Amino acid sequence: MSVFPDEIMTSDGHKLALREIDPADMLDLIEAAGSAVNGASASAWLGYAEMICSVCAIDNVPVQMPVTKEEIRELGRRIGNKGILALQPIFDVDSDEGVVDTAKN
Helix, strand or coil: CCCCCCEEECCCCCEEEECCCCHHHHHHHHHHHHHHHHCCCHHHHHHHHHHHHCEEEECCEECCCCCCHHHHHHHHHHHHHHHHHHHHHHHCEECCCCEECCCCC
16 A cells, blocks of 8 residues: 555545554454354455454544454445545556555555
């Protein structure tokens, strides 16, 4: 990954503070994923989970690192579509397939 920004703005004006996911965080994501990492969509699921879990604050309100699939989903809902669109260029997400290409630890 090249330069990882400390924060980004969404098109609707929300500020997302970011943290770079480290190897220990990635292991936690894999554990939280459970059976989701066994299927054909494992790479896409982990890529989106990594992108979502990189958010550590929304509009200056801290968010904790999710530890379950449901917490990851809930944070994804809070980030919303415009937040995901703002995150995608940082993670080089192929918008046709929804797969993170270069955000590997």
